[in-house]
Amino acid sequence: MNAPAIARGSGVRKWWALGGVMLAVLAVGLDATVLSVALPTLAVKLHASESDLQWFSSGYLLVLAALMLPAGLLGDRFGRKRVMLGALLLFGLASAGCAISQTSGEFLAARVLLGFAGAPLIVMAMSALAVLFTPEERPKAVGIWAAVNFVSFPIGPILGGYILSHAWWGWVFLMNVPVALLGLVAVLALVPETKSAEKPGLDPAGVVLSTAGLVGLTYGLIQAGQDGWGSLSAVLPMVIGVALLLAFLRWEVLVTRRPGGQPLVDVALFRSRSFTWGVLLLAVCGVVMVGVIFTLPQYFQGITGVDPMGSGVRLLPLIGGLILGAVPSARFIRWIGIKLVMSLGFVILGLTALWAATTTLGTGEGVTAAWMAVGGLGLGLVFAPAASAALAQIDAERSGVASGVLQAINKVGGPLGAAVFGSALSSVYQGHLPIAGLPGAAVATMKEGLSQGLAVARQLGSPALIHGVQTAFVQGMDAAFLVSAGICGIGLVLTLVFMPLRTPALASASPTGAADSPAVPRLADAAAARTAL
Template sequence: MINQGNRRWWVLGALAVGILAVGLDMTILNLALPILATDLHATNRDLQWFADAYNLIFAAMLLPAGLLGDRLGRKRLLIIGLLVFGLASVGCAYASSSLELIVGRALLGLGAALLVPLSMSIIPVLFSEEERPRAIGVWMMANALGIPLGPIVGGWLLNNYWWGSVFLINIPLVIIALIAVSILLPESRCEVNQKVDTIGILASSLGLVSLTYGVIEIGEKEWGDITTLSTIIGGILCLVVFILWEKRSQQPLIDPSLFQSSKFTWGSILAAVISFIMFGVLFVTPQYFQAVQGVNALNSGLRLLPLVFGLLIGAPVSDKLQSKLGTRSTMTLGFLILSAGLAFGANTSMNSGYGFASIWVTIVGFGIGLALPAAMDVAMSPLSAERSGVGSALIMSLRQVGGTMGVAILGTILSSSYRNNLELSGIPEDVTEIVQRSVSAGTAVAQKIGSPALLNSVHASFITGMEMMLWVCGGAAVIGLLLTITFIQKKTDSSRIPQHEQNSIGE
């Protein structure tokens, strides 16, 4: 372990600021889409790619970024990542066409892919086993807070400045992180001289791009679309090829012995399950607040503050509980609370007000705050400093895929239930088509034609879909609970991966 005294906490704090910008970028753009459609003459397809270009590149480059950080130096790659993210933010802010903005968003995804795993990979290098849960809690808090804060910050910026400001907000955050990393962070890298696994990088990147693209398209075209299903199957086949190649490769992108550790395997899986749930909740709640409760985008973001509050309370409590009760007990409690909050939310009715929503959203945030840092700690605990970059990238890749699958699968459940429960008798066919697109479209049409019955049907159908979606989320939380009880050990295992690469951070 590199002993830097309190300096390492300043480094972590600065990186947390940079990670906050990554989280903001995942949601802040959504509020600007109507303005972009007008100012850049963007089509619906362009609007979709403004978001998807970021997600696709981010998912595809996580594993290579971790590998390159281990080989070339984590500090060097972090500085490059911050520079790319900052320059891409400026490029997006001043884009004059849809194509320029799409390219800028792709570069933002590349910068984020460098920042997220590499900022996480320094934790096993800088912090001892006793300090690691607290450090992961700080990192996780910054990563999680940016997502719900995006609509709040974005709404305020769009109310006061032009749309490019939602990207320029990244610049001061990047500068703070860049200065701290350059001055305070020591360089670290894997000392093993290993060639870059080109086939592994191509197979994993293509597989993740295809799978992520296909899952995103499912939300628009549903499961019966042949092209979408072919893309998903192609992505899965590429990932199968990647796994088979890694088993026979002399110098693999991912050390197969990582998965010999039940802690790494199950910690990563449980973190992906939590991301599945969290992204699903963040997908449905803004729609509920805006379309059903009738608030604007800024107020919708403000109504997510109880989730942020729950996370803020849960993360430090998780740190303390892990030291007193152990990681498994902490995760078990987190999944129990998460399940209870989701079950509470699944009982939302037409007459439920914001007070009801604020309670279950707070409970869900608290459960996530307890369980997610603990799961990440379990997954990272077997990683030696030499393998922390690629190991952290793999954990984040699984979380990203889990979150993307959450939006796609849960979103499909929501939209299918919404359409199937609509009462559209006597409604013209052209109006019916618009109403079936989304709850927002249905609400707008019902208000335009002055039909209280249609408005009531639209809202009731959406709430039915949201209830079903939250029950599925609750089921996923129960599965996470059972997996935790079954596979997470009570006591810390003393083994490390691989043995000859152990560093001074003992387990």
């Protein structure tokens, strides 16, 4: 079966192909969530310092940021299936490398390799949605993609917590290997090979500027979450990163105007309101989602007293709500249009954030589970439609780079969300700590975070101090949710003002669903020329 058959046929095979791609997405998601559970164990087993632990996560994020656009270019130029297969193989090897590491340096090197594999997997998975599915089918496919992304949030801590409690720690990372291998087999058997009919240019200057800019901005946001927004280590790289990205956009415009110019990114994409605001509102949603994921595990483990596995279980209502909103969102879009669906999502999400901001130490688990489920529904109603709006404007010809743009902007939302919510939580937490009469060293330790504050209180044997630390954290968490409500309000206004009522297709849809235009080759015709299964 070749690509034209997939495009023109009953549609069953391409949904199986989506399943293969989603295994790759699941592998990346599991790795990201498992690491947070494993950090305390890694500190002991690898004799890792606090700085080492930070770089285990930061090094991976920086490589992801650096490679999003180059990964898309490689897929468009050399074949998206080929790039995905190589990335899956490297991902499995790097996961095994994490498991057998004996030192912090070895583990960090394996994490960097995971970043080299993760970036093309993330970008090619999004690109596959544009290549395999018509604009009419994409909202449903995006709902499934979003659900798989969300499922990794609780599965990682649940499996990771169980493994760390009952087996060798290395299995936490080795469990990614069979997932990656299954994904490799499924992609090899089911996903068609596609690449641009006209090989895109390399645009070395564009690659360097975009890579350096994304790395600088991401590093600055990571440092802002650790050292504060006013620190030179945060401000300087953010300023440099933004300046380089502006230079990159200017360069792409100049290359586009040249006769025969081949820019890395087609700047014409940003003339589409659906693409531009779909991407930006997806990033807004990502900021809110990362903030929630950043806050809740600390609350469950430090306030309710559960272990990492129990924390993962308690995230299930949130994930259930996300899936309930994301998967059927395509139907809602057909009924009332994408603007109203996303607006409803932001309203639900904002009201839920205000509800969450009323949390106290006496709040029961049932109430927490209820607002998590409702908030998840709101997230799903924004996340999947925003991605669908952006994908509606991506044609198969340059789907790799366009997907790279979408994912690069979306991934910046991760460290931005952690920095914004971390700053709000930390400032209120530190301001409400009961530190009167305590030694200066103890106060400094307590201000580092909830776990450190509880450790000091327990070392001093003071139940009142434990209660005070927990109360301060919950007050900080409430402040973070108020910030979340404000961000949702901004997202609602932007949606109402800028998003079109309904997302236009690429052009008048052909029977295969791609644009029937000289500038955008139809999917079946392009696939017929470049498919080799």
